[in-house]
Amino acid sequence: MKRIKTYHWFCILLLVAGLTFWGCAKKEAEPIKIGGIFDITGPTSAVGKDYAQACKDAERYINANGGINGRKIHLIDNDYAYKIPEAVNLYKQYKDVDKVFVIQGWGTGDTNALKAQVTKDKIVYISASYDSALCDPSKTPYNFFVVTSYSDCIRLAMQFVKEQAAKKVVFTYPDHPYGKAPIPAGKAMAKELGLEVGPDEIVGLRAIDATSQLLHMKQFNPDWAWIGGTTPSASVTVKDAVKLGLKTKFISNIWGFDENLLQLLGDAGNERMYGMEPLAMYGADVPGMKPILEFNKKYSPDAVHTVRYIQGWTAMMVMWEGLKRADKAGQLNGPGLKAALETLKDFDTGGLAAPITYTPTDHRPTMSATIYKMSQGKLVPVKKVSIAREDRFLGW
Amino acid sequence: MPTGLFHSTYKDDEKIFQAIWLKCWMGGLLLFLFVGLPFIAPALSGIFGFSVQHMANMIGIYIIGAHGLNLLTGFTGQISLGHGAFMGVGAYTSAILFMKAGWPFWLSLPAAGLVTAGVGMIFGVPSLRLRGLYLAIATMAAQFIIGYAMRNWTSLTGGSGGLNVDRPSFLGFALDTDLHYYYLILVLAIVSTVFLKNLLRTRTGRAMVAVRDRYLSAEIMGVNLFKYRLLAFGISSFYVGVAGGLFAHYNLVVSDEHFTMWLSIQYLAMVIIGGLGHVLGGIFGTIFMVLLPEVLRIPTQILSNIYPNIFAIFGTLRELVFGLVIILFLIFEPDGLAARWHTIRAYWKLWPFSY
Numbered sequence: 001m002k003r004i005k006t007y008h009w010f011c012i013l014l015l016v017a018g019l020t021f022w023g024c025a026k027k028e029a030e031p032i033k034i035g036g037i038f039d040i041t042g043p044t045s046a047v048g049k050d051y052a053q054a055c056k057d058a059e060r061y062i063n064a065n066g067g068i069n070g071r072k073i074h075l076i077d078n079d080y081a082y083k084i085p086e087a088v089n090l091y092k093q094y095k096d097v098d099k100v101f102v103i104q105g106w107g108t109g110d111t112n113a114l115k116a117q118v119t120k121d122k123i124v125y126i127s128a129s130y131d132s133a134l135c136d137p138s139k140t141p142y143n144f145f146v147v148t149s150y151s152d153c154i155r156l157a158m159q160f161v162k163e164q165a166a167k168k169v170v171f172t173y174p175d176h177p178y179g180k181a182p183i184p185a186g187k188a189m190a191k192e193l194g195l196e197v198g199p200d201e202i203v204g205l206r207a208i209d210a211t212s213q214l215l216h217m218k219q220f221n222p223d224w225a226w227i228g229g230t231t232p233s234a235s236v237t238v239k240d241a242v243k244l245g246l247k248t249k250f251i252s253n254i255w256g257f258d259e260n261l262l263q264l265l266g267d268a269g270n271e272r273m274y275g276m277e278p279l280a281m282y283g284a285d286v287p288g289m290k291p292i293l294e295f296n297k298k299y300s301p302d303a304v305h306t307v308r309y310i311q312g313w314t315a316m317m318v319m320w321e322g323l324k325r326a327d328k329a330g331q332l333n334g335p336g337l338k339a340a341l342e343t344l345k346d347f348d349t350g351g352l353a354a355p356i357t358y359t360p361t362d363h364r365p366t367m368s369a370t371i372y373k374m375s376q377g378k379l380v381p382v383k384k385v386s387i388a389r390e391d392r393f394l395g396w
Numbered sequence: 397m398p399t400g401l402f403h404s405t406y407k408d409d410e411k412i413f414q415a416i417w418l419k420c421w422m423g424g425l426l427l428f429l430f431v432g433l434p435f436i437a438p439a440l441s442g443i444f445g446f447s448v449q450h451m452a453n454m455i456g457i458y459i460i461g462a463h464g465l466n467l468l469t470g471f472t473g474q475i476s477l478g479h480g481a482f483m484g485v486g487a488y489t490s491a492i493l494f495m496k497a498g499w500p501f502w503l504s505l506p507a508a509g510l511v512t513a514g515v516g517m518i519f520g521v522p523s524l525r526l527r528g529l530y531l532a533i534a535t536m537a538a539q540f541i542i543g544y545a546m547r548n549w550t551s552l553t554g555g556s557g558g559l560n561v562d563r564p565s566f567l568g569f570a571l572d573t574d575l576h577y578y579y580l581i582l583v584l585a586i587v588s589t590v591f592l593k594n595l596l597r598t599r600t601g602r603a604m605v606a607v608r609d610r611y612l613s614a615e616i617m618g619v620n621l622f623k624y625r626l627l628a629f630g631i632s633s634f635y636v637g638v639a640g641g642l643f644a645h646y647n648l649v650v651s652d653e654h655f656t657m658w659l660s661i662q663y664l665a666m667v668i669i670g671g672l673g674h675v676l677g678g679i680f681g682t683i684f685m686v687l688l689p690e691v692l693r694i695p696t697q698i699l700s701n702i703y704p705n706i707f708a709i710f711g712t713l714r715e716l717v718f719g720l721v722i723i724l725f726l727i728f729e730p731d732g733l734a735a736r737w738h739t740i741r742a743y744w745k746l747w748p749f750s751y
Contacts, residue, residue, distance in 0.1 A: 040711035056704050079711030084653045092450040097441045113649040177556050
């Protein structure tokens with residue numbers, strides 16, 4: 001009995017000592033802390049894992065290449081499983097405990113849920129949600145993202161299908177903020193172009209079957225359909241369309257189109273599956289790809305990455321540039337970083353993304369994208385498209 | 397001088413704090429909650445790496461809701477899988493009344509409770525005929541119907557994007573920081589605990605327990621089954637509705653995603669892990685369920701800093717451990733944390749001369 005007690009005391013002592021050292025060690029080096037809110041286990045983890053890994057790798061790359069004018073950064077990575085309450089918990093932690101002034105966030109639902117708070121707390125929030133509602137600095141001055149917004153993508157997609165002589169279109173999307181966000185813009189554009197819009201079809205992010213939705217869609221028999229899900233749900237939709245003998249072609253939002261489709265869809269997507277992709281595919285022949293490939297060769301040669309990796313990497317690179325500029329101006333804080341990012345004009349990511357411009361009145365980074373299609377087991381670029389930066393498109 | 401507790405009247409026997417020491421302990425606990433915890437919260441946050449103040453607030457809010465479900469499931473024996481949605485009804489009611497109708501907070505919060513009580517009673521009607529699993533499925537319908545309404549009644553609820561809510565001021569006192577809000581939550585959590593504890597000592601409370609233990613005998617004794625079952629649903633939903641209202645104004649945004657089936661199951665897990673049919677159960681269970689995922693983040697974080705290459709795996713690990721801990725808990729503590737608490741107390745009562 002006595003021996004057990006001594007052992008207990010020893011354990012407690014060890015724990016206390018460990019915590020103390022841990023606490024001290026944390027205080028010694030003072031890197032710039034960055035909050036990370038990623039989906040690694042949730043409904044969008046199929047695309048979220050690679051994105052998160054890219055952010056974590058980019059942290060290492062940035063630190064190995066001079067950091068923020070000599071200072072290191074530390075990305076605090078956390079999984080929130082695509083649950084808004086978890087994201088709010090993490091946000092409170094980053095704000096109160098880690099005292100960050102910049103966060104790398106993820107989904108549309110949580111980014112929208114937090115936008116009022118980040119504005120109040122003056123924390124720059126770079127999201128992987130490319131929702132147009134985040135582009136209007138008069139409403140969300142602290143929200144940024146790095147590629148063409150969903151709504152501009154859907155507008156471009158509508159223009160493209162019109163060129164392909166489409167007459168009837170249908171929108172399929174998950175009943176989720178991410179899926180629903182660009183639909184009004186798409187419908188307005190379709191109306192403007194004189195396209196007939198059929199009834200919407202809801203295909204969940206974790207759907208494994210879309211037969212009933214597609215049977216319903218078959219009655220309307222559209223020439224083209226928009227897919228507003230992620231890669232797994234996009235592949236389910238297209239496969240079931242082939243199974244049911246639909247002639248419809250599909251054009252997907254950015255999160256529904258990547259290298260994984262080749263495996264998921266196989267022949268079913270051949271000449272039928274199109275996608276909006278504002279970024280270079282992983283391994284594409286652009287100057288910005290070189291450091292990425294070198295980094296991966298060195299640290300994780302077996303890893304397989306997709307365009308999601310490029311998305312995460314680009315988000316970190318833009319933040320890096322902003323932090324460097326803010327540091328030079330001596331304003332390494334939320335408002336300082338916001339101001340620094342707003343000085344970016346045609347910022348070149350080495351061809352990874354289209355040149356990025358932010359201004360104090362417009363946070364739309366770019367207005368162009370590339371349309372890809374699946375052809376002969378490859379993702380082939382079809383056309384570079386862009387839309388005029390009109391004020392009437394800002395914020396929705 | 398008596399050497400133990402010897403009651404000579406029923407009144408004595410029914411006292412909540414049977415010894416003066418208990419009152420002292422309780423006073424100490426209250427002092428800690430009101431003064432000590434806010435004072436040490438920042439230091440604790442630094443050690444644990446999550447915001448302790450925020451967690452205390454979440455625990456307070458969920459305690460109110462868990463008390464509600466405990467009254468229904470633990471004391472009246474009616475299972476509900478709709479409490480997540482009911483919390484949503486409360487949250488949306490308070491948010492809409494406050495933001496759109498311009499009601500003051502001290503009116504919108506009780507209104508949230510009342511509306512939720514009404515909704516809860518509607519979904520409680522099947523409890524007259526249904527029991528056990530069947531009732532669980534019937535209340536699950538609430539989850540789907542209310543969830544659908546929250547997502548698609550866009551003009552009222554803001555659709556799936558959610559509804560932004562402002563922090564209220566209460567009697568001229570702006571509740572704009574987490575600490576200010578903490579006091580509001582704390583007071584309401586204490587009031588709800590005291591009310592629940594006292595409710596169980598009344599005729600109503602005893603009737604509910606009778607319904608739980610053997611409804612046939614209760615009916616024969618003259619307990620109106622339908623009335624008490626419905627009443628339990630009403631009071632229980634009122635609790636959860638108030639929790640929802642508090643949550644809405646604390647969280648600054650409400651969306652249907654907060655109030656899914658997962659929340660209903662979490663509530664059930666709280667009362668089961670804490671201990672069904674113990675007032676303390678709701679409190680212990682909530683603390684456990686809210687803190688466990690946050691505590692599990694700590695090893696995940698350390699590991700991911702050591703192995704940045706495969707850090708994505710550790711996120712999955714956390715979910716696995718969370719599930720595992722709950723299973724182990726149910727195997728080794730089937731009566732819940734409240735029962736364990738009583739055992740520990742009994743042990744210390746006789747310490748060091750236990751036999």
